[in-house]
Amino acid sequence: MTDSSSDKxxxxxxxxxxxxxxxxxxxxxxxxxxxxxDPSIKNxxxxxxxxxxxxxxxxxxxxxxxxxxxxxxxxxxxxxxPAGLLLVSxxxxxxxxxxxxxxxxxxxxxxxxxxxxxRRKLGLVHLMLNNDExxxxxxxxxxxxxxxxxxxxxxxxxxxxxxxxxIEESLHLLLQARELAPFDEKIExxxxxxESLRVSLKRKALHHEDLPIxxxxxxxxSGIMELHGYSxxxxxxxxxxxxxxxxxxxxxxxxxxxWAAALEYAVTKYGPHFTQKQLADEYGVSASQLGEHYHTxxxxxxxxxxxxxxxxxxxEKEGYGLHSLVRREEMAEVIATIxxxxxxxxxPGEVCSWVFERIEPLNETERRxxxxxxxxxxxxx
Numbered sequence: 001m002t003d004s005s006s007d008k009x010x011x012x013x014x015x016x017x018x019x020x021x022x023x024x025x026x027x028x029x030x031x032x033x034x035x036x037x038d039p040s041i042k043n044x045x046x047x048x049x050x051x052x053x054x055x056x057x058x059x060x061x062x063x064x065x066x067x068x069x070x071x072x073x074x075x076x077x078x079x080x081x082p083a084g085l086l087l088v089s090x091x092x093x094x095x096x097x098x099x100x101x102x103x104x105x106x107x108x109x110x111x112x113x114x115x116x117x118x119r120r121k122l123g124l125v126h127l128m129l130n131n132d133e134x135x136x137x138x139x140x141x142x143x144x145x146x147x148x149x150x151x152x153x154x155x156x157x158x159x160x161x162x163x164x165x166x167i168e169e170s171l172h173l174l175l176q177a178r179e180l181a182p183f184d185e186k187i188e189x190x191x192x193x194x195e196s197l198r199v200s201l202k203r204k205a206l207h208h209e210d211l212p213i214x215x216x217x218x219x220x221x222s223g224i225m226e227l228h229g230y231s232x233x234x235x236x237x238x239x240x241x242x243x244x245x246x247x248x249x250x251x252x253x254x255x256x257x258x259w260a261a262a263l264e265y266a267v268t269k270y271g272p273h274f275t276q277k278q279l280a281d282e283y284g285v286s287a288s289q290l291g292e293h294y295h296t297x298x299x300x301x302x303x304x305x306x307x308x309x310x311x312x313x314x315x316e317k318e319g320y321g322l323h324s325l326v327r328r329e330e331m332a333e334v335i336a337t338i339x340x341x342x343x344x345x346x347x348p349g350e351v352c353s354w355v356f357e358r359i360e361p362l363n364e365t366e367r368r369x370x371x372x373x374x375x376x377x378x379x380x381x
Contacts, residue, residue, distance in 0.1 A: 005040040012038075013046075016053065029057055043077045045084070052087045059094045068095055082111045086118065093121065098128045116142055116150075124156050127163070135160055151177035155190055189229040214246045216256040216369065221263050223335040223377055224283070230268070238267045241303070249300045253293075257283045262293035266303050334358045338374070348378040 012035050019027035035041060035050040051070060058067035071091060076084070085108035092101035105122040109115065119142045126135035139160065143153045154177040161170035174191045181187055218239055225235045242263055245251070251259055261283035265276055276294075280287040297303065334355055345351050351374050361367035 005038070009035065009038065009041060009046060025057060025061065029054070032057070045078055045080070048077055048080065049084055049087070052084065052091060055091050056087065059091060064095060067091065071095070080107070082108055085111070089118075089121065093125070096128075098125050101125050102129065116145060120150070120153050120156065127156060127160055132160060132163065148176070149180065151181040151184060151187060154180070155187055159190065185229070213251050213253070213256050213259070214242075217251070217259045217263065218242055219335045219370075219373065220256055221260040223373070224260060225264055228264070228274075228282070234267065238263050241267055241297075241301070245297055245300055249296075255285065258285045258289045258293050261285055261290045262297055265290065265294055266297050335373070338377070342378065348375050351378055
């Protein structure tokens with residue numbers, strides 16, 4: 001590399017650093033592209049770091065597919081340093097490539113063994129790889145060195161406790177974490193998910209005979225996706241897909257939780273999402289049932305194209321059961337709204353009153369079923 005080339009590369013890296021501090025992603029991307037276009041960095045560590053930084057930028061901007069393609073055949077040129085190993089481990093974690101993340105973190109910790117943040121991430125990786133004993137060993141050791149004052153470590157330990165069936169211990173750890181970081185939405189969402197494990201979705205309230213399964217699935221998936229931290233737009237997308245499905249197929253079965261789990265997986269599988277096994281646990285159904293119902297959804301519709309389409313508007317134009325669609329839309333909207341307003345109420349009775357002021361039950365059976373479901377959501381408190 002000539003002196004002029006070296007000066008240019010140094011200057012471009014300074015541009016990346018400055019633009020990153022200023023949160024100017026456009027300049028960051030432009031500078032990284034210019035780095036990768038320079039033949040003088042081919043097969044060097046500069047090329048490695050540019051690829052990793054660009055992949056991180058893609059992930060942060062929602063371009064996970066592009067990042068995955070770029071990293072699918074990534075190989076180091078020479079021996080990677082700590083910064084590169086940490087950078088690639090974060091990218092692998094965000095892509096949920098846990099085995100690759102484990103290898104990168106272990107190599108990094110050989111160089112920087114005192115980095116507790118990296119050890120915490122390694123514990124999470126082992127948790128996701130189902131290496132529960134190793135995860136517990138790493139996370140407990142990390143928590144002790146942190147004097148149990150880092151909420152993220154406590155949250156990971158809580159997830160491990162819940163996975164082992166120790167729900168009360170899990171909730172205790174999460175409440176500790178929330179006291180340390182009361183405004184951390186990730187902790188709140190994890191608390192909701194763990195709480196949902198304690199309240200079985202197989203209880204009598206979810207075995208419906210008189211109420212149409214179409215309405216129950218609509219309300220359930222909207223409410224649960226709200227608890228899982230998805231946006232209102234994403235919940236609306238699930239409802240739109242369900243409405244289209246019901247316009248061409250009569251849903252079979254008596255367990256709305258199976259359809260709701262399959263529906264959530266269908267509309268989130270290309271973005272941040274739970275696996276089929278994780279969703280099955282969340283909804284209290286089996287992974288095989290979820291898979292079968294997802295297959296039924298995908299056979300009836302082109303899910304890839306429908307997820308980005310205004311399905312409700314199209315369905316209404318085509319005249320498919322407008323009254324039922326509006327009813328499901330109203331129920332889902334009200335239940336999704338209440339899931340984000342629970343702190344404004346003093347008890348489940350007030351929650352029910354608020355809902356019934358906005359959507360009048362068709363009969364006593366529907367009233368009881370809605371009350372049971374709202375009681376389930378209330379238990380998050």
